């Protein structure tokens with residue numbers, strides 16, 4: 001009998017629990033490995049506008065990576081949830097003022113020059129689950145899928161622990177694939 005694929009909802013529950021159970025020392029090591037891993041990207045020198053996120057719910061923390069990008073002279077951005085449930089991205093520098101969104105996640109208070117995903121060079125996506133082929137499972141709001149529907153050119157880099165890898169994910173027509181996945185141990189090229 002073919003093995004059935006668990007629902008996205010079931011997977012989300014299991015993988016979020018797995019993420020929360022990771023020892024703090026491993027979580028920190030993965031976050032601290034990200035800057036050197038991302039610097040091996042062939043496109044790294046050309047990335048000028050890069051959106052990240054502020055870690056919530058035990059997500060792989062891009063903070064050291066955002067500091068590294070900033071110190072390399074790149075402009076970093078954070079997502080702002082829009083009324084139509086898409087995301088726009090506001091420039092942000094580590095330490096600048098934040099205000100909480102409906103999930104308690106900080107968003108830049110200064111939002112004068114918002115960009116769409118298509119106007120960024122790279123986007124760091126928080127992963128709940130991932131496959132080697134670059135499929136992703138997010139928190140379930142569809143925010144990233146909606147925002148990427150018209151942004152084919154932006155380099156999509158998922159950040160997720162290796163314990164969040166699964167062999168199969170349910171495929172929906174709106175799912176947008178990743179170009180790379182950084183696990184904290186390796187940078188995987190999903191386009192090959």
Ligand SMILES: Nc1nc2c(c(=O)[nH]1)N(C=O)[C@@H](CNc1ccc(C(=O)N[C@@H](CCC(=O)O)C(=O)O)cc1)CN2
Pocket residue numbers: 053054055056059079081087102103105126138139140141142143144
């Ligand atoms: N760090 C981070 N920022 C992000 C995202 C993300 O996944 N991670 N998003 C990526 O989309 C957007 C926010 N999406 C989110 C979707 C669901 C939940 C969440 O915690 N849901 C709760 C129920 C919360 C409630 O309804 O009050 C849950 O499922 O337990 C959080 C963020 C924009 N910013």
Ligand SMILES: Nc1ncnc2c1ncn2[C@@H]1O[C@H](COP(=O)(O)OP(=O)(O)OP(=O)(O)O)[C@@H](O)[C@H]1O
Pocket residue numbers: 008136137138139140141142143144145146147149172174175
């Ligand atoms: N391009 C889109 N346009 C309209 N609705 C969309 C689009 N993409 C996704 N959605 C809606 O978003 C909901 C959640 O999608 P899904 O379960 O794939 O979320 P996710 O990819 O895990 O979340 P996220 O993208 O926020 O990380 C779906 O019910 C779907 O209807």
